[in-house]
Amino acid sequence: MTGPADNVRLTISLRVNGELIERETPVRKNLVDFLRDDLGLTGTHVGCEHGVCGACTIRVDGRSVRSCLMLAVQADGCEVVTVEGLTASGEIADLQTAFVQRNALQCGYCTPGMLATAADFLASERPRSRDAIREFMSGNYCRCTGYQAIVDAIEDVARARAGQDTP
Amino acid sequence: MPMLNMRVSSPAALIDINRIETLRGIEDRPDCVRVGAMTRYVELQESAVIRAHVPLLAMALPLVAHVAIRNRGTIGGSLCLSDPAAETPACCVAAQAQIVLAGPSGCRTVAAEDFAIGLYETERQPDEILVEVLFPKAVSGRIFFVDEFSRRKGDFAIVGLAGSIRDKGSTVNDPRLVFFGSDNRPILAHAAAAAIDGRPWSDAVRQAASESLDDDLDPMDSIHASANYRRRLAKVLLSRVITRALAS
Numbered sequence: 096m097t098g099p100a101d102n103v104r105l106t107i108s109l110r111v112n113g114e115l116i117e118r119e120t121p122v123r124k125n126l127v128d129f130l131r132d133d134l135g136l137t138g139t140h141v142g143c144e145h146g147v148c149g150a151c152t153i154r155v156d157g158r159s160v161r162s163c164l165m166l167a168v169q170a171d172g173c174e175v176v177t178v179e180g181l182t183a184s185g186e187i188a189d190l191q192t193a194f195v196q197r198n199a200l201q202c203g204y205c206t207p208g209m210l211a212t213a214a215d216f217l218a219s220e221r222p223r224s225r226d227a228i229r230e231f232m233s234g235n236y237c238r239c240t241g242y243q244a245i246v247d248a249i250e251d252v253a254r255a256r257a258g259q260d261t262p
Numbered sequence: 263m264p265m266l267n268m269r270v271s272s273p274a275a276l277i278d279i280n281r282i283e284t285l286r287g288i289e290d291r292p293d294c295v296r297v298g299a300m301t302r303y304v305e306l307q308e309s310a311v312i313r314a315h316v317p318l319l320a321m322a323l324p325l326v327a328h329v330a331i332r333n334r335g336t337i338g339g340s341l342c343l344s345d346p347a348a349e350t351p352a353c354c355v356a357a358q359a360q361i362v363l364a365g366p367s368g369c370r371t372v373a374a375e376d377f378a379i380g381l382y383e384t385e386r387q388p389d390e391i392l393v394e395v396l397f398p399k400a401v402s403g404r405i406f407f408v409d410e411f412s413r414r415k416g417d418f419a420i421v422g423l424a425g426s427i428r429d430k431g432s433t434v435n436d437p438r439l440v441f442f443g444s445d446n447r448p449i450l451a452h453a454a455a456a457a458i459d460g461r462p463w464s465d466a467v468r469q470a471a472s473e474s475l476d477d478d479l480d481p482m483d484s485i486h487a488s489a490n491y492r493r494r495l496a497k498v499l500l501s502r503v504i505t506r507a508l509a510s
């Protein structure tokens with residue numbers, strides 16, 4: 096972002112994927128740009144930059160948020176988990192396998208956001224129907240797959256985690 | 263943030279109010295429910311106090327955007343932004359909420375009904391901050407409703423309707439109808455309400471309500487929907503919502 100506060104910088108400290116980080120950052124830098132450019136965590140993608148596409152979805156203090164709608168300085172003192180962190184912890188290993196098996200990605204641009212949102216769905220108490228999955232995922236855009244395969248993959252994992260066979 | 267990202271706005275100073283604790287929280291007071299401006303949608307959605315005393319808001323929240331947006335978006339932000347299609351400001355009008363603003367010369371209270379004055383324009387002066395919203399507690403014996411037409415689940419409404427009627431069998435009683443998405447701000451539909459108040463919900467009354475709505479609404483034209491289309495949808499919505507409310 097360029098603008099009036101370009102030269103103003105602040106030092107922030109936050110935990111990213113479990114690791115304590117202290118960095119100086121321009122006050123108007125978006126969290127997603129901070130994660131990608133300063134920390135090299137390029138798993139989080141930037142699509143629309145106004146909250147609509149979901150490609151930049153990450154977890155802040157246990158809740159999923161759009162990292163394009165937060166400034167890096169607002170994450171000071173927060174616990175941030177990106178798709179790299181979700182991968183390292185093994186929380187979404189089954190989901191990632193299901194995405195591959197169901198062909199739920201083509202170009203892969205939307206995938207990190209899809210995984211982060213799907214992880215949220217699977218951690219919630221919501222009903223496991225396809226309609227519920229579609230509704231929950233409706234804030235994430237995919238320009239390739241047509242969504243069917245993504246819903247298939249999430250449904251597989253929901254069933255497997257509930258101890259049911261996949262159809 | 264979208265306004266900053268799209269360079270629509272580039273203010274010299276930006277104040278982060280996230281850490282002002284007194285702007286947060288849902289409080290069950292004897293005479294009202296107090297909601298701090300920084301209270302997030304997700305907190306409202308998870309609140310038993312809101313479910314019990316401001317049922318209309320509880321019903322509307324699932325219609326607002328998506329989980330990741332509701333995890334960050336606040337009631338104060340929504341009211342101050344004053345998007346004409348937003349559900350929350352319309353529910354505040356329908357629920358007869360009071361909005362508390364603080365400025366250099368102290369606090370003042372504005373009825374939600376008078377708060378939005380134009381497209382993205384509110385009563386709030388540039389040197390004022392929205393502090394809290396006070397909701398009168400819902401009285402028993404009223405039926406609340408909110409519904410909307412949107413292109414996809416979670417999208418802003420093309421036209422929406424929030425409100426309530428008194429529970430009186432098959433007769434419409436004391437309706438309060440607030441349309442959003444149609445005009446440049448939430449509209450309290452006085453004429454349509456007068457046309458149906460105290461009447462049985464017959465085809466003739468339904469027709470009269472539809473016609474009166476033309477006096478209440480002055481729908482916007484946009485790439486998403488023409489004014490005529492919005493007017494038509496508002497009528498369909500009114501008919502459906504009242505029919506459903508009476509059947510409940």
Ligand SMILES: Cc1cc2nc3c(=O)[nH]c(=O)nc-3n(C[C@H](O)[C@H](O)[C@H](O)COP(=O)(O)OP(=O)(O)OC[C@H]3O[C@@H](n4cnc5c(N)ncnc54)[C@H](O)[C@@H]3O)c2cc1C
Nearest residue numbers: 146147299327335336338339340342348349391392417418
């Ligand atoms: C993809 C997407 C979809 C959305 N869909 C919907 C939808 O379907 N329905 C809906 O209702 N909304 C929707 N929204 C809007 C969203 O719900 C937020 O309410 C809105 O963006 C305001 O966000 P915020 O609370 O973070 O406020 P901010 O964005 O931080 O603030 C908005 C404006 O209000 C000012 N402001 C904020 N708080 C105060 C205060 N306490 N006092 C004075 N000024 C203040 C800010 O300076 C700014 O000008 C959507 C948003 C996105 C990004």
Ligand code: FES
Nearest residue numbers: 142143144149163
């Ligand atoms: S880049 Fe953040 S939602 Fe699209």
Ligand code: FES
Nearest residue numbers: 201203237238239
């Ligand atoms: S796989 Fe290409 S955008 Fe989803």
